[in-house]
Amino acid sequence: MVTDMDEPQIRDADGEDAPRRRRRRRLPRWLVWTGRLLFVVVAVSVLTPLVVGWRVWYEARQDDRPRSDAIIVLGAAQYDGRPSPYFEARLRHAYSLYRDGVAPKIVTVGGKQEGDRVTEAAAGRAFLVRLGAPAADVVAVETGRDTLQSMIAVGGAYRERGWDSGVVVTDPWHSLRSNKMAQDNGIEAVSSPTRSGPSVRTRDTQFHSIVRETGGYLYYVLLGRSRHTM
Template sequence: MGSLVWRVFAAAVLAALLLVASTAVAIWWTARQDARPSSDAIVVLGSAQYNGVPSSIFEARLEHAAALWEDGVAPVVVTVGGKAAGDQFTEAEAGRDYLLDAGVPAESLLAVPEGVDTLESMRAVGTAFDERGWSDAVLVTDPWHAMRAERMAEDAGISAESSPTRQGPAVQTRATQFRYILRETAAYLLYRVTGESIAGAPGIG
C-alpha cells in the first residue's frame, strides 16, 4: 500500500511540474507573437500613473498602441484602468491624455476608467464592447502578460489577439523576463483554477 501511495504522489507531483512548465512555455511563446488583424479597437492595458503621467511601463504600451493606430489596425484606441486610493487620475484617463498629446484625435479614443487589475479591466472593456456592438480587439500589454490578458478578454466576450510592446522595463534584461514569466505562470494558473486575479507588479494583477 505504501508503495502505491508513493507512486500516486510522485505521479501527481510530476503532473503538476509538467503543467507549470507547459504554461511557462506557452506564456513565452505567446510573448513572441505579434498579431495585428483589422479589429474594432486597440485595447491598452493600464499600468501605474503618477498624477496623470504614465509610468515607463505604461508609456511603452501607449507608444506601441499609437503606432498600431497609425498603421490602421483599428479606428479606436481604448485605454482602461481605474485609480488607487488618493489618486486624482485613473489609468484610463492618463493613457487617453497621453495619446491625445501624441496626436491621436479625441474621436479615436475611448477611456474606460474601471478596474484595479486585469480581470476587472477586461470585464469593463467587455461591457463597453457590448454597448457599441464591437467584438474584435488587439490587446497591447507587456509580452509576458499577453496570454493571460487574451484569456480574460475571451472570457469577457471579446475575440482578442495581442501585439505586445517590445520596449520598457518589463523586457530590459533576461533576469527581468524570467521573473515576469514566473509571476505570470502563477497568475495564469490561479485564474484558470479559481477564476480570480491577483494583485502584484504592474501588469500582473
C-alpha cells in the same frame, strides 16, 4: 514413477516453501496504487508550471495585428496624469498600431489607485491625444484595479458598442493572461505586446516576469481570480 506429489519441495532457511515466501513479499495493492497516484500528482505539479511558463514565453513573442474593432491598452502606473515608463511604452505601441490602420479605435483601461486624482484610463487617453490620436477615437474605460476587473469592464464596453475583436497591448509576459481574460469576457482577442520599456530591458526582469505570470495565469484558471495588478 515419480509424480509431482513425490517431488521434494524447495524450502528456505525458515522451513517455508519458497513460492509462499515470494508471495508474502509482494506489496499490497493499495500501496502500489498509492505510489502510482503520488507519482502522477508530483508529475502534474511539476510539468504544469513548466508548460504554462513555456506558453507565457511563447505568447510574449507573438505579434498579431489583424484588422479589429479596437486596440485595447491595459493600464499601468501613472503619476498625476503622467504615464509611467511601463504605461508610456504600451501607449506608444498602441498609437503605432492605430496609425498602421489595425483598428479605428483605441480603448484605454484602468481605474484609480488609492490617493490618485486621475484614472489610468484617463491618463492614457490624454497621452494618446497629445501624440496625435483624435479624441473621438480614444475610449477611456475608467474601471479596474487589476487585469480581471478591467477586462470585465472592457467586455461591457464592447457589448454596448457591438464590437467583437480586439488587439491587446501590454507587456510581453502579460499577454497570455490578458488574452485569456479578454476572451472569457466575450472579446476575440489577440496580442501585440510592446517591445520597448522597462519590462524587456534585462534577462533578469524577463525571467522574474515569466515566473510571476505563470503563477498569475494558474491562479486565474484554477480560481477565476486575478492575483496581480496590470
